[in-house]
Amino acid sequence: MASPAPTSAHTGRHLPHPVLVISVVVAYLVALHPGTLPRDAMTTTVVTTGVTALGAVIGMLLARWVSRRHGQPDGQTRRVVLGIGVLVAAGGAGLAVWWQNLIRAAVGAVPVGPDWWAGATLAPVAVVAATVVVPRVTAVIAAAAVALTAGLLTPASAGADEGQPLPRTVSESGTLLRGELSAPEFERPATRLVKTWRGADGLSARAVIVAVPTGSGWVDPAAVTGFVDRFGADVRILALPYADVPSWQAFISDDAAATESSIALVREVAEVLQGRPAGDRPLLVLYGQSLGAVGADAARTWLEDRHPGLLAETVLTAPPAETVAAESDSPRVVVANRTDPVIRWSLSSLWRPATTPDGTVLGGPRVPQVPWLPVISFLQTSVDLLAALDGPTGVGHRYGVEQAHWVTGLPR
Numbered sequence: 001m002a003s004p005a006p007t008s009a010h011t012g013r014h015l016p017h018p019v020l021v022i023s024v025v026v027a028y029l030v031a032l033h034p035g036t037l038p039r040d041a042m043t044t045t046v047v048t049t050g051v052t053a054l055g056a057v058i059g060m061l062l063a064r065w066v067s068r069r070h071g072q073p074d075g076q077t078r079r080v081v082l083g084i085g086v087l088v089a090a091g092g093a094g095l096a097v098w099w100q101n102l103i104r105a106a107v108g109a110v111p112v113g114p115d116w117w118a119g120a121t122l123a124p125v126a127v128v129a130a131t132v133v134v135p136r137v138t139a140v141i142a143a144a145a146v147a148l149t150a151g152l153l154t155p156a157s158a159g160a161d162e163g164q165p166l167p168r169t170v171s172e173s174g175t176l177l178r179g180e181l182s183a184p185e186f187e188r189p190a191t192r193l194v195k196t197w198r199g200a201d202g203l204s205a206r207a208v209i210v211a212v213p214t215g216s217g218w219v220d221p222a223a224v225t226g227f228v229d230r231f232g233a234d235v236r237i238l239a240l241p242y243a244d245v246p247s248w249q250a251f252i253s254d255d256a257a258a259t260e261s262s263i264a265l266v267r268e269v270a271e272v273l274q275g276r277p278a279g280d281r282p283l284l285v286l287y288g289q290s291l292g293a294v295g296a297d298a299a300r301t302w303l304e305d306r307h308p309g310l311l312a313e314t315v316l317t318a319p320p321a322e323t324v325a326a327e328s329d330s331p332r333v334v335v336a337n338r339t340d341p342v343i344r345w346s347l348s349s350l351w352r353p354a355t356t357p358d359g360t361v362l363g364g365p366r367v368p369q370v371p372w373l374p375v376i377s378f379l380q381t382s383v384d385l386l387a388a389l390d391g392p393t394g395v396g397h398r399y400g401v402e403q404a405h406w407v408t409g410l411p412r
Contacts, residue, residue, distance in 0.1 A: 016132065017063035018073055018081035020056065024128055025085045025092075027055020032096040032120065033376050035384040036339045036367050037396055038109045039100065045119030047383055052124040056131040093121050099368065106367040107339065107395045175233070176224055177202075179240040179265075181217060183257055186264035190240055194268040197236055203272070205282050206234040207312075210269060212262045212288035212295035217241035220289050222393070223317070226404025227287070236282070240265045242295070258295030262288070266299045270307045283312040289399065290342060293319035297332075304329050317403045321346040321354035328359065333406045337364035340397050341384035350378045361406055364394040 031051035039047075097120070101111045177200065179193035202208060209227050211219050219239045227235055242261035266286070273281045286303075288296030293316040300314045314332040316324060318340050334357050336343045344354045353372040388397035 015078040015082050019063040019066050020059035021081050021085040023055045023059025025089050028052045028089050029092045030376050032092050033380050034099045035380040037384045037387050038104045041115035041119045045123045048120050048124045049127045053127045053131050056128045102368050106365045176237045181241040183242050186261045190264040190268045202236040205236050206231045207283040209237040209285045209287050211237050211239045212292035213239050214290045214292050215243045222400045223404050226401035230404050258291050259298040262295035262299040263302045286314040289317035294323045297324040318342050326357050332359050334360040335403045338362050339395050341381045342397050345381050
């Protein structure tokens with residue numbers, strides 16, 4: 001006797017559970033949510049496959065829980081949800097490529113190529129399929145891949161410049177006077193640096209710039225060039241290192257060192273300047289980039305409280321989000337590229353958009369912006385940090401001589 005033909009309710013039972021499909025598609029769209037910087041093929045592959053695979057794992061767990069409580073969905077439901085999911089994922093991939101090309105065009109980069117397409121589509125499909133079919137084997141392979149990738153993808157370390165080795169004694173290079181690294185003690189290095197500045201005829205210059213370095217002890221040569229141009233080469237720039245690791249490591253381990261070193265240096269400088277008539281002393285300017293901006297703003301607050309009227313201007317370049325005061329009682333300008341993820345990254349951006357301090361001047365190319373979304377925007381900004389130093393001047397965390405030309409309170 002012939003068996004009855006399967007009904008539409010029973011066909012398609014081999015298809016993925018609707019909960020699994022929804023979880024994978026949502027994770028895939030989260031992974032494709034754009035940032036503000038171009039992404040290379042490798043970064044795109046890692047992000048899309050990693051986030052989508054996580055969505056698959058969560059979906060499998062949720063599908064089991066739903067099936068135990070409500071039973072297995074019929075084949076028709078599986079087919080409909082899978083079909084809609086494929087269409088939504090395909091539309092999201094197409095939109096992501098279009099948006100990526102908009103960003104690339106804005107910053108002068110070439111359009112995405114086949115490797116980018118493959119990383120954004122084929123790689124996630126393969127990993128999700130493997131996760132569902134052979135989850136244990138996939139987990140072992142994924143762990144090895146994460147360990148390998150962790151050594152390749154590191155946050156942007158602004159200032160990790162081997163061309164500026166940190167001195168153990170005070171050194172002079174043109175207009176830039178660099179103190180020795182002697183953390184966590186900053187008083188004696190600051191005293192020796194100021195003594196060198198005075199001996200280099202610093203009190204007769206038009207201006208003295210206290211430049212707070214990045215975590216690696218690096219001072220942006222473009223900023224030095226900008227200040228020299230701004231003051232007609234009649235300027236001295238003082239920099240006191242406080243660490244010799246990339247800024248992001250210093251920020252996590254001991255961001256207070258930037259504050260302590262900058263205050264120690266401005267205390268010594270202020271004592272010297274206060275002993276001279278107002279019309280017979282250099283203009284005092286504070287400057288800091290990245291983590292250095294945090295120290296420079298702390299020094300600004302200290303000077304406003306103890307030596308009001310002594311500080312001419314503060315220039316902060318790309319301070320990390322939520323790390324400097326929202327307002328200033330003395331002239332201050334905050335310089336930031338529109339595409340710089342550093343100015344938007346903070347843990348609080350998980351649940352609210354980052355705010356910009358008063359006096360912020362945005363530069364660099366205009367790129368399309370997407371609305372802020374909780375958690376998702378934080379994730380994408382974190383990914384953007386990986387490539388923050390890969391672009392030309394004006395893109396991401398790269399700045400030029402213009403940062404020193406924003407000193408609005410001083411004569412040009």
